Amino acid sequence: MTPPAPSDENLLPAPVLVVEDDPLMRQRLALVLDGLGYAREAITFSQSLGEARAYASNNPLAMALVDLGLPDGNGIELIEELRAQDPSLLILVISAWSTEESILGALRAGATGYVLKERDDLEVSLSIRSVLRGGAPIDPFIARRILALLPVAADHIEPEEPPRPVEAGVLSARESEILELVSQGLTNREIAEQLVISRYTAECHIKRIYRKLAVSSRTRAVNEARQRGLLP
The missing domain is CATH 1.10.10.10 (Winged helix-like DNA-binding domain superfamily/Winged helix DNA-binding domain)
Known part of the structure; x- marks a missing residue:
């Protein structure tokens, strides 16, 4: 069961890029996005880093749902590239990976939020809805891992540079x-x-x-x- 879709189509930032190589997970996410009110033509699916990069280099994006374990590399690389291209892009990681390296790497690269694939469709839908509303959803399991790391990581984490704004006045x-x-x-x-x-x-x-x-x-x-x- 998914939450009721927003009544105003204009509230839904689009287009959406879904980067996921598992066909069953792609089907799940298609149904979740449909439940949120997204039209099929507003969603593009990529099964690899290469496909995602090719699409993103030629098309504007409003939101990206990114898996980390992809056939040709780590989704963290893509997150860094997408964030550099558009600092305002909404990026939600939906992954089975829950290691410290993956979690902190994705968040440092610029992910807006992080949810595990094991969550049911309702929880995934609520995470996407949170991102759309300006939130930064973190899976409860991951949040606990991050809190446990803070005392150790605090002495080693250097301040990050603020996101670079879109260069004013320069049109493609x-x-x-x-x-x-x-x-x-x-x-x-x-x-x-x-x-x-x-x-x-x-x-x-x-x-x-x-x-x-x-x-x-x-x-x-x-x-x-x-x-x-x-x-x-």
Whole structure:
């Protein structure tokens, strides 16, 4: 049984990347996300680091659900890369690994939260919901392990540098292309159809444009871009 899905589709950050090589776990997560209200086209599944990197390098993301034990490497590497690309990205580890090295490594790499695969669908759903609401869910078993480590780890952990913000005003080629279409008055759906991408991907690009230009509306984005010489 899963919690009732949010009534407002706009509350669900998308697209979502699920990095998981186990087909049964992919099926579980698909059902959990469906129960939260996610449309199938808002979710992309990758079975390896290579697939995930290829997708993330060409598509914006709002949330990533990442396993650590992948066929071609450790998911911690991917977490570091995703966090560097977008400091605001929501990243939840869903893994069977519960070693100190895995837990602390994932959290230091930039994971927003960490839940074990052994938890039932309701607990996994609640963890994802917590991330969506700005929380940082930690599996109770893992929380106890971390608390037990604190007295020993405190003398060895160096302060981490704060996340690097998205570089203001620097638009990617795709973002510039989408901003041009926005300036022509096209809706998100029309932009998606013209560029042959999903509406969720178009919306995510536009949100990143807003952040980079420090604006909150389409009109202001166009005006700001023209003042900066990013649009004719």
